[in-house]
Amino acid sequence: MQLNAELNGDMASVIAATTTQLPIQSEVPTRAAGKHDYRAQHSHSQPHSSSSRSFATVNDFASYIQTRKCFGCSTRLIQSQKDIEDLFKGWLTGQGIFTSLLKCKRCSTSTCVGCSSKSTGKKAAFEVTVQGTQITWCCGRGRLFLIFVILCGYDVNFCMEKQREAAKRPNVPRVGGSGIGFGGARGSPLYELNMMMPFSRGGRYAQGVQAPDPGKIRAQNSQQASDTFNRMVLSFLEELLPSLENKSNFDRTPPEAVTSMLLNCKILNKAAELLRNDSLEDATKRKDIYQALLSFLRRIGTHPITAQKTVFSERVVRDDTVNLLTLSFQSGGYGKAKEDKMSSLADSLRNLNIQSNVMLSGAQRNENEFRTTEGQNMLGMCRSISDLSEYLLANTQAGTGKGGKAPAIENAECGIEEVPDNQLLSGHYFGGIASAWSHSPPGRMKRLITEITSLKTGLPPGIFVRYGSSRLDVMKILIVGPSDTPYELGLFEFDLICPINYPNEPPKMNFRTTGGGSVRFNPNLYADGKVCLSLLGTWHGEPWRPAESTILQCLISIQAMILCEEPFYNEPGSENAASTAASRAYNLSVRKENVRWAILNWLETPVNPIWNDIVAQHFRKNANKILEIVMRWESEDTGGPYTPCPRMVRPIVRGGSSGTIATLRPRLQAQLQKYGVTAAVQPPGQAFPQQYRAQGHGATMGNQGSYESQYPPSRGAYGRGGYGSCGGYGGGRGGYGGGRGYY
Structure with missing residues (x-):
């Protein structure tokens, strides 16, 4: 965007003609040669030295602009929030x-809403062109007004679209790596923009994939319209927000209201989204919106007024009933909005x-994998991201204190690691197949x-991946059993390989934890x-x-859909079964x-060296928790064999079960001693020590027994209170679990 090269001053002589205005922060010319400048269009204007x-x-600021009146007839220029929307x-x-020069609805006089100056009929004092759109303002407050209107208008559209998404969420198609499709609700600015701007209706799809259905095409076109809208808004803001590269008073010492506007606007939510x-591939396909985003972040992340609060600090996010416009024009402030x-x-x-x-x-x-135009675009996007990250984050005290990494980022990086090929292939289920492949088809390695x-940043907690230093197609996976499931805190290992014609064929996986x-x-x-799993081509769906x-997606599906609370219902034919007794027995x-x-x-057998650190960390961190869970399970274990429901679930153990948990628990406790376990063990049927009784947050006691009673042996130490249908916190379940109560 080429801006005008010189600035001759602001509208001091015109401003002086008004008697009710407050001192104005001047837009003073001064950008170095080669930099973008704002040009003052009035030859009679002189730099104004008054502070704003x-x-x-x-x-x-909202209160201020609602008092601004027409220079000619004294009619209020902004009478309601609808004026801002329009x-x-x-x-x-x-x-x-x-x-910033608004035409009076009564007498048609053009007056600057920032300083109440009357237009002289000539061009406004300051002018830039963004995305082919000419933007003009009269003074520093006029520039602030433009920022305010853009952010308010953005919020109206953002909230309208989010509410529309929520209403239609079950039917919203997913688009590529980005997830949600966007559309413009009739009457919204995005709808108007969508109606005015033609977009490509076609696309290129991978070999073997059918063209998407009309619903998906509509979602893609809606997302393209949304990206165009967001790119325009970000580009407008990138030019209007204060920058230390400019030398006007507004740029050097802007009002704190700029930061307040940004923090109360949904634009930062969109940036975070x-x-x-x-998916860098998706970001590359949408490179225009991402380049606009990076420029916007550079602008707000390098100015001392905005950087700390908008970029480097945690943000308060409120629901979509509250936005910048409602906050500015409606009484009650945030009200009861959830934060x-x-x-x-x-x-x-x-x-x-x-x-x-x-x-x-x-x-x-x-290098050969990235010689295509698409590959070069992706690398260009990566360099832009890397450059901005280095520019904003290197040696900064903001965010993590000393330029270090936030804990969440460190955890994300250790979730997946590169290991030597020979170490990975040794003992790998697909090691022989992988060793026989001597080449990789074009495009496969890039994918x-x-x-x-x-995987580097998308892995959820509890999933760990190791891949070969040169064999990115061979992986080992370790998944920690999720809370509130019969798999809780167990370690489940998988081997994975990507076939030679990947991604046109799904990856192959083998489950290793089978006794x-x-x-x-x-x-x-x-x-x-x-x-x-249907994604692996081994099941329907x-x-x-x-x-x-x-x-x-495959790994998350295994963690969430297979290692679930009631795996009994995963069996075909049992999805709608009402046999809770069979599920409990399973x-x-x-x-x-x-x-x-x-x-x-x-704990008892040698661990594959690639998992040494993860396994040791797991048991050090969870030793007490594991023993407590096993003690509860022991109290609920009748000791009888599992009898499968006819025609539904086959026996899970060949040649008999592993016995009762009671026979395993002493061995487990002995092994956990190496990891500092401190939990005491109380034989089932006896009064349970106070520190191990269920202390759920639920106000209602269990149907039988109380937290202080001696539970009958048939129900174990936890009985039906504390962990049953009435105890604990959240979801009607007490006792132990993620978000469902605790001991």
Whole structure:
């Protein structure tokens, strides 16, 4: 964007003609040669040296502009929030002049809303052109008004779209790596923009993939319209927000209200949403919006007025009933709006930078994979992200204190690591197949590098991945059993390989935690290692889509859908079964095998060296927790064999079960001593020590027994209170679990 090269002064002589105005912060000419300058269009204007009135908050400024009156007839220029909405919509669609000089609805006199100066009929004092749109203002307060209107208008559209998404969420199609499709609700600025701007209706899809259905095409076109809208807004703000590269008073010492506006606007939410994208490929396809985002972040992240609060600090996020416009014009402030704390934009940028650096490193070792236009565009995007991250984050005291990494980022990086090829292939289920491959078809390695970058920051807690230094197509995975499931805190190992024609064929996986081929832990996890999952092509349902599906999706599906609370219902034919007794019996059997093979076996047998650190850390961190859970399971274990429901779930153990948890618990406790376990053991049927009784937050006691009573042996130490249907916190379940109560 080429801005005008000189600045001759502001409208001092015109401003002096008004008698009711406050001192104005001048826009003083001064950008170095080669830099963009704002040009003053009035030859009679002189630089104004008065300081501007200080607006500390957005409410200060909103109150101020509502008092501004027409120079000719004294009619208020801004009478309601609808005036702001109409201004923004007119600016966006080109039906209104993008200026701080507003035309009076009564006498048609043009007056600057910032300083109440009357237009002389000549061009406004300051002018820039952004995305082909001419933007003009009269004074520093006029420039602040433009920022205010843009942010208010953005919020109206953002909230309207989010509410529309929520209403239609079950039917919203997913688009590529970005997830949610956007559309413009009729009457919104985005709808108006969508109606005025033609977009491509076609696209290029990977081999073997059918063209998407009309709903997906509509979602893609809506997202393209949304990206265009967001790019325009970010570009407007990037030019209007204060910058130390300019030398006007507004740029050097802007009012605190600028920061207040940004913090109360949804634009930072959108920035965070874009930064959280786990697909660099998707970001590259949407490079225009991402380049606008990076420029916007550079602008707010380098100015001392805005940087700390908008980029480097946690943000308060409120629901969509509250936005900048409602806050400015409606009484009651935030009211009862729900507030949440979100991580800083700097942390999200670090996350994206991790992906970018992995991609750049992989490209150096596989240059031929990135010689295409698409590959070069991706590397260009990665360099832009890396440059901005280094510029904003290197040696900064903001965010993490001393330029270090936030804990969440450190955890994300240790979730996936590179290991020597020979160490990975040794003992790998697919090691022989992988060793026989001597070449990789064009495009395959680039896709694998893309997958690794997504895994670097997208892995949820409890999933760990190791891949070969030169064999990115071979991986080992360790998944920690989720809370509130019969798999809780067990360690479940998988081997993965990407076929030679990947991604046109899904990855292949083998389940390793089978007790030597004796245990079928789940209807979808066979004793022979087969993993039944539609994304892997081993089960019916949502298939692998080469252009969209990812390894990350496969791993999350296993963690969330297979290692679930009631695996009994994963068996075909039992989805709608009402047999809770059969499900409970199945869970009891899974618990035993979890203790035997997914916990105790890791403690009693040598661990694969690639998992040494993870396994040791797991047991050091969770030793007490594991023993407490096993003690509860022991109290609920009747000791009888599992009897499968006819025609539904086959027995999970070949040749008999592992016995009772009671026979395994002493061995487990002995092994956990090495990891500092301190939990005391109380035989089932006796009064349980106070520190191990369920202390759920629920106000209602269990149906039987109380927290202080001696529970009957048949129900175990936890009985039906504390962990049953009435005790604890959240979801009607007490006792132990993630968000469902605690001991």
